[in-house]
Amino acid sequence: MRKTEGMVAKMAKRIVFWGDSITDAGRDRSAETDKSGYNRYLGCGYAQLIQAALGYDFPDEYEVLNRGISGNRIVDLYARIKADLINLKPDVISILIGINDVWHEYAHQNGVDAEKFELVYDWIVQEIRESLPDAKILVLEPFVLPGSATVSTEEAPNRWEFFFTETRLRQIASRKIAEKYNLVYIPLQEEFDRLDAETKTEGYWLGDGVHPMGAGHEMIKRKWLKAFLNV
Numbered sequence: 001m002r003k004t005e006g007m008v009a010k011m012a013k014r015i016v017f018w019g020d021s022i023t024d025a026g027r028d029r030s031a032e033t034d035k036s037g038y039n040r041y042l043g044c045g046y047a048q049l050i051q052a053a054l055g056y057d058f059p060d061e062y063e064v065l066n067r068g069i070s071g072n073r074i075v076d077l078y079a080r081i082k083a084d085l086i087n088l089k090p091d092v093i094s095i096l097i098g099i100n101d102v103w104h105e106y107a108h109q110n111g112v113d114a115e116k117f118e119l120v121y122d123w124i125v126q127e128i129r130e131s132l133p134d135a136k137i138l139v140l141e142p143f144v145l146p147g148s149a150t151v152s153t154e155e156a157p158n159r160w161e162f163f164f165t166e167t168r169l170r171q172i173a174s175r176k177i178a179e180k181y182n183l184v185y186i187p188l189q190e191e192f193d194r195l196d197a198e199t200k201t202e203g204y205w206l207g208d209g210v211h212p213m214g215a216g217h218e219m220i221k222r223k224w225l226k227a228f229l230n231v
Contacts, residue, residue, distance in 0.1 A: 014089070015091070019140075022211060077097055118173035137181070140220070151209065
């Protein structure tokens with residue numbers, strides 16, 4: 001049978017990218033209800049770059065879905081686990097979460113502390129394992145750099161210390177969950193630190209210290225593909 005334009009191969013492995021605005025990256029929500037099987041636009045971030053790379057190198061083998069939502073914390077992911085994961089039955093689940101658990105606490109006193117972050121992350125993985133035992137899970141390390149949203153100022157003298165310390169705690173928790181359940185863990189902070197130290201332009205990798213610019217998303221893409229293709 002001749003293939004219809006936009007048709008996803010029936011046996012394609014489904015990948016769901018799950019997270020906050022870093023994953024969301026302005027994605028097209030209409031793709032969620034489009035019955036043609038064609039995902040028009042996964043945003044301007046790493047999910048779109050990965051979809052393009054996999055689509056070029058492995059035609060028809062992967063269906064890539066973006067379920068990032070700007071502003072989400074770990075508890076928000078847990079609240080939508082059924083709609084985004086269990087109902088979609090992906091073969092691969094990629095999770096990047098943590099910075100809003102810090103940022104929302106600093107800005108609105110509505111974050112999720114490190115202990116609860118780890119607890120809810122554990123619940124999420126347990127539920128995925130129970131409902132989707134064959135799904136491969138990749139855990140991406142949350143990250144932060146000094147930037148307009150994170151650096152200390154005269155009005156906010158302790159801001160960077162707070163972001164640095166609290167993000168580090170979410171990194172430790174994420175790694176612990178990955179190790180506990182033998183998941184694929186993708187470290188990102190060290191590479192962002194190295195790249196930032198070697199670059200003169202402020203905000204080149206993470207524009208505001210949180211959200212990646214184009215080159216930052218490209219780095220995440222490369223680290224993700226290396227981990228994914230070598231497991």
